Amino acid sequence: MKRRALLGTLASLAVAGCTSSGSTPDDTQTTQRTTQTTDRTTQTTDATTTATLPDELRTLGAPASDVDCPVADTDDGRVVVHGEHPDSPLSLSLDDDTLDLPADETTFVLANDTDYRFMTNFYGWKLSKRVDGRWFRVAPQFWPQPLHSLPAGESHEWSFAVDNGDPVDPGSGGMDDIALAGLGGGTYAFTTHGSFSPEDGESVPVGFCAEFELNGDPVELTPTDGVTASRDGATVTVTTGEEPTEDEPMSAFVVERVEPQAETPVRERITEQLLRPDPGFGDQSGYRNTIPFFEDGVDTVRLEAPNGTHPPFGVDEGYFVEYEGERYRISSERPA
Numbered sequence: 001m002k003r004r005a006l007l008g009t010l011a012s013l014a015v016a017g018c019t020s021s022g023s024t025p026d027d028t029q030t031t032q033r034t035t036q037t038t039d040r041t042t043q044t045t046d047a048t049t050t051a052t053l054p055d056e057l058r059t060l061g062a063p064a065s066d067v068d069c070p071v072a073d074t075d076d077g078r079v080v081v082h083g084e085h086p087d088s089p090l091s092l093s094l095d096d097d098t099l100d101l102p103a104d105e106t107t108f109v110l111a112n113d114t115d116y117r118f119m120t121n122f123y124g125w126k127l128s129k130r131v132d133g134r135w136f137r138v139a140p141q142f143w144p145q146p147l148h149s150l151p152a153g154e155s156h157e158w159s160f161a162v163d164n165g166d167p168v169d170p171g172s173g174g175m176d177d178i179a180l181a182g183l184g185g186g187t188y189a190f191t192t193h194g195s196f197s198p199e200d201g202e203s204v205p206v207g208f209c210a211e212f213e214l215n216g217d218p219v220e221l222t223p224t225d226g227v228t229a230s231r232d233g234a235t236v237t238v239t240t241g242e243e244p245t246e247d248e249p250m251s252a253f254v255v256e257r258v259e260p261q262a263e264t265p266v267r268e269r270i271t272e273q274l275l276r277p278d279p280g281f282g283d284q285s286g287y288r289n290t291i292p293f294f295e296d297g298v299d300t301v302r303l304e305a306p307n308g309t310h311p312p313f314g315v316d317e318g319y320f321v322e323y324e325g326e327r328y329r330i331s332s333e334r335p336a
Helices: none
Strands: 032-036 041-045 078-081 090-094 098-100 103-112 118-120 126-131 134-139 148-150 155-163 177-180 186-196 204-215 228-232 235-239 250-258 300-306 319-323 326-333
Touching: 078 090, 090 186, 090 204, 098 103, 103 204, 148 155
Parallel strands: 078 204, 098 204, 155 177, 235 300
Antiparallel strands: 032 041, 090 103, 103 155, 118 148, 118 186, 126 134, 126 186, 186 204, 228 235, 250 300, 250 326, 319 326
């Protein structure tokens, strides 16, 4: 039976980031300080101090720049890759690296077999998909940011279930149990990261990556249930049937098909990303309920629905999205 991690929450959800400068080895040592005077020599013992992190833990895995894996916040650190660094005393492993749709599950285990405490955020995992040689982050959209301790000799498990159906949960990442819908076949990577932070003040970031294959059909970008579309010339208007309120006035998420321009920054997206509501959309997906309605002769699709965010749907300045070879300008409107 795998060992469960002893969760030592060292900071509240208000603490930003996934690492801390407060990590120390579990085994500490005392040092002696000798003070000489003209009359006598006295010995005093300092408070317990932290040993410097050994070199072998500063060189775990490989440099982040040498690893083809989408691990965040480790540009200047190290990355341990499942299957490539089998002897690492700090590692991320999984029970099965091949999963089958329409539904399957596995378990990821972060094991600390060093003599030092490791600081991380158990909510701070990421799931990414490789498409045409590039990684695209799929989930989660947002997550709490406490600081957790993984003591020496302990491990932490994430149960991980996937399927290719609806509904696609817009919520945050789980700390122990993860269930993700709306995934199509392909190569995925589960990643997380943290740091050793010895008392000498030099933080040592370490990332972890475990790739797996998800066998099955691709998912499609389809509208959510209950929406209605009507076309007027080159414009399609999509409505949800919901009534506006004082807190959630009627607003519009506007998508316009445009010609590519080389100098314009663009956000490339894949289907698994667009199936997931952005935080500003609430329970609706702006992309799901607009992009599928583009057909020949349609230049603009408007999703009109109650929305209580400021700016509407979380869209302040317009931006550009590219999906399956088409480019779109995204903006929002709210009547005065």
